Each structure stands twice: as C-alpha cells, then as structure tokens.
C-alpha cells in the first residue's frame with residue numbers, strides 16, 4: 001500500500017501551479033537577470049531549442065576561455081566526507097589550518113573510524129567528552145550519521161597507516177604544534193554557526209550570515225536558535241544519512257523557499273501594505289510563495305521515483321516495487337522534515353509532489369561538488385622543496401603522512417544545483433566542460449570552452465564520459481531520460497591530461513552511491529611513495545586545465 005500525503009490532496013491546485021513550467025518570457029527575464037550577477041558575459045538562455053532550455057553564446061569564445069562561473073543555488077557536502085574535510089558549510093572552502101585538517105582527520109581515524117563506518121561509535125565516544133578539541137563539539141550530529149555509504153574518495157582502512165601518539169594529534173589540533181612551511185598554505189579561521197549548533201562552520205562571517213539567512217536558521221539543531229523541533233530535525237538528518245543524503249539539500253531547498261517567503265512578506269509589510277490585506281487574502285500569500293519558489297521553479301524537473309534510473313541489480317519485473325520503495329523513502333523523510341520545520345503559510349512545499357520534484361531536479365541536473373584539498377598541496381610542496389630543506393621538513397612531516405596513509409589528499413565532495421549550468425544540454429562531442437582551476441577553491445562550477453565556440457552556437461557539456469563506447473553512453477544517458485543522437489566525433493584531447501574535478505552525478509536509488517573510476521592521468525611522479533592518483537566520480541567527466549597538475553605532464 002502506498003502512503004498518502006494529505007497535503008497533496010488539500011493543495012492539489014497550488015501544487016500544480018508551483019510545478020507549472022514557467023513561461024518562456026518569465027524564464028527569459030529570470031535568467032537574463034541572473035546572468036548579470038555572474039562572472040560571465042556573452043551567454044544567453046533560450047527556450048526554443050530542440051531539448052527545451054539551452055545555453056547559447058552571444059559572442060565568440062576561444063579554446064580555454066571561461067564561459068561561466070556559476071554559483072550554486074543549493075549544495076551540500078556528503079555526510080561521509082565530513083570526517084575527512086572541514087569546510088565552510090556555505091562556500092565549501094577548506095577552513096582552519098593545515099594542522100587542524102590533519103589533526104582532526106587523524107583524531108577521527110584514531111577512533112577507528114573511516115568516513116563510512118562506525119560513525120555512531122564515534123558519536124558515542126565524542127559525546128562522552130573524549131573529544132580533545134572544542135572545535136569538534138557539536139559536529140557529532142553530522143558525523144555520526146553516515147554509517148552506510150562510502151564515496152570514492154573517502155577514507156579506506158585498506159592502506160597502511162602508522163598511528164601517532166594521541167598527545168601529538170591533540171597538540172596538532174590545538175595549534176600547539178606547527179608544521180614546517182604550513183604558513184605557505186593559510187586557511188581562513190573557523191567561524192562557528194551563529195546559532196551555536198557546532199555542526200556548521202564557515203570561512204567568514206559573511207558566509208555564516210548568508211547561510212543563516214538563506215538556509216540554516218531553519219535547519220540549525222541548536223536549541224537556542226529557535227528551531228522548534230530539534231529532536232525531529234536530528235531524526236531527519238539521521239534518516240538522511242542512513243538512507244540517502246540527497247534529502248539534506250532537499251531540506252535546504254525547502255528552507256530557502258520558506259525563508260525567502262518570509263523575507264518577501266516582511267518587505268511588503270514594510271512597504272506600508274496592511275497586515276489585513278496580507279493575512280486575509282490567501283491568494284496574496286500564495287503569490288508570495290510563488291515568488292519565493294521562483295529560483296527552484298526554473299529547474300528542469302521530474303518526480304524522483306519516476307526519473308531515477310533502475311539500478312543494475314533490480315530486474316525490470318521489480319521496477320514498480322523499486323519505484324514504490326523510493327517514494328516511500330521520500331515520504332518517510334518528508335514526515336520527519338515536516339515535524340521539524342513545518343510552516344503553515346508554506347504548506348504546499350511539504351507535499352510529497354513538491355518534495356519528489358525537488359529531489360528529481362537534483363537527480364537530473366546536479367553536478368558533483370568537489371574542492372581540492374590544501375593538505376595535498378602542502379605535502380606536494382614539501383616534496384618539491386630543495387635539499388637540505390626538504391630533508392629537514394620531512395623529518396617532521398613524514399610521520400603525519402605515514403599516519404594519514406593514502407587518504408591524505410581526500411577532497412571535499414558533495415552535490416550541488418547550479419541554476420545556469422543546469423540549463424546546458426548534453427552532447428557526446430561537447431564544446432565546454434565544468435572544471436576547477438587553480439584559483440577555484442570554492443564549490444562553484446566553472447565552465448570552460450574546450451574549443452573555439454562561435455557566436456550563436458549552443459554551449460554543450462557531456463553528462464557522461466564521452467570516451468565510452470556508443471552503447472554504454474546510451475545506457476548512461478538513459479538515466480537522464482534520453483538517447484543521444486549526436487555523433488561522437490574525435491574528442492578534443494587538448495585538456496585531457498589535466499585534473500578532472502566536477503561531474504554530473506546521479507544520485508543513487510537507495511543509498512548514496514558513487515560511480516567511481518580512476519582517472520587516466522599521465523604517469524605520476526611519486527611523493528614519498530604515495531603521490532595521488534585521482535579517483536573521481538564518473539557519470540560525466542570534466543577536464544580541468546589545472547596548472548598544478550601540468551607539472552606531471
């Protein structure tokens with residue numbers, strides 16, 4: 001039997017209006033304004049293409065030109081990755097210090113945890129006051145939760161690690177022990193969550209304030225923050241981490257809309273409109289909700305359980321029961337979220353239709369969020385020092401590298417929806433790619449031209465690894481609901497030897513599951529026997545013209 005959400009029945013008309021595809025005029029107006037706020041010029045979103053919306057050039061781009069730097073609308077670090085990297089919860093920059101990043105990871109590793117396992121155990125441990133550092137206080141809720149999934153770049157216990165004494169790790173975390181040359185890699189200080197939950201940390205007050213204003217004030221688990229149902233919120237987070245952490249950005253999308261609604265309402269009231277006109281007219285309230293929802297209304301959407309690809313281990317005869325299970329999972333998550341942050345004036349947002357469409361939108365549009373680790377840069381820097389400076393530094397750094405094992409370079413990973421990039425259609429011979437350059441140290445998406453693009457041409461990216469054989473490409477593209485009809489000609493390999501950072505990632509059905517592969521980078525120079533091999537998600541490979549990597553060529 002399928003669970004029914006009463007809000008779906010009660011607000012059926014409003015839900016239909018919220019999910020209506022915006023008119024071309026409305027969308028054009030929205031995207032024209034949005035593009036003006038981005039680091040890009042010479043692109044336009046058009047609505048009359050073969051595949052719905054598409055991004056087109058209004059100028060010429062040369063190979064390697066920056067086409068777009070897009071800011072995410074909603075993004076989240078994977079729960080499993082939180083053990084490995086301490087990043088700004090808003091822009092996903094690494095924060096603290098090289099020492100703090102290493103110390104924190106070793107501390108958690110010392111508790112016998114990898115990112116994917118035994119996190120509950122760690123939670124119990126830290127809750128008992130065993131945490132040596134205040135900066136870990138409150139992280140428990142976010143760290144305890146994922147004991148199910150394992151991303152491709154997360155810790156593994158398979159590589160050999162030589163543990164360090166606890167006191168050394170503690171002094172590293174406390175800042176008493178300073179590593180040689182770490183001043184070459186300054187990181188922003190940790191700014192704690194203004195609500196005091198300790199789960200969210202930031203690189204600056206402006207990021208803390210922006211996150212609070214846009215999302216976190218409704219999702220903060222600290223009692224003082226005024227979140228009405230803290231227990232329910234914690235349960236919601238736990239459920240997301242035990243099942244599929246895509247529910248976390250979905251909650252952010254709902255939070256964003258509620259907070260936006262409240263802001264719009266307050267602004268209207270300030271503009272002398274009477275309380276009575278706002279409160280008495282239901283339509284007026286709904287028009288505000290429509291306005292608040294607008295950024296999300298623009299994304300291409302289908303219901304999650306309808307569009308999600310059937311996993312390999314589910315036969316077609318089990319398809320309907322699989323889709324039903326996904327729907328039930330979303331239903332369960334939504335009940336917990338509703339208990340935590342329900343807002344009467346925004347009730348239609350808590351319908352299963354809307355929740356399912358938000359997650360489906362992520363399924364069809366999201367890019368991987370990947371930010372390279374400064375800890376890797378640090379060890380590479382030490383490795384590149386001339387002797388005898390190198391020998392001197394390595395006497396101190398080597399034990400830390402040995403303790404970290406092969407996981408010393410784990411990057412920040414998550415998933416994010418980028419409003420402009422998400423309008424880019426797929427081609428198996430794309431003219432652009434999403435990537436990260438040396439200077440791109442945050443979670444934003446950077447799109448670069450792979451070859452000269454002429455005025456008026458559509459900008460296309462590949463959602464999958466375009467090097468795969470034709471049939472495999474078609475299978476992967478079926479996840480996006482279409483078969484590609486473009487011929488895959490010779491791929492421009494000019495940028496191929498560089499690092500790959502961003503990729504389209506499908507959110508797996510029942511738990512977070514990444515399709516990983518080892519990227520074909522040129523033979524690597526070894527750094528103390530463990531210079532990194534990039535392990536990245538694949539569904540959609542993106543090349544990074546990255547100076548840092550060019551030295552390997």
Ligand SMILES: C[S@@+](CC[C@H](N)C(=O)[O-])C[C@H]1O[C@@H](n2cnc3c(N)ncnc32)[C@H](O)[C@@H]1O
Pocket residue numbers: 051052053054299300364365422423424425426427480481482483484485
């Ligand atoms: C990320 S969205 C791209 C923007 C989308 N065209 C829109 O209208 O918002 C992905 C969806 O666009 C459509 N699409 C993108 N590239 C396509 C292609 N090469 N052939 C057919 N459909 C495509 C598919 O429906 C796909 O699920």
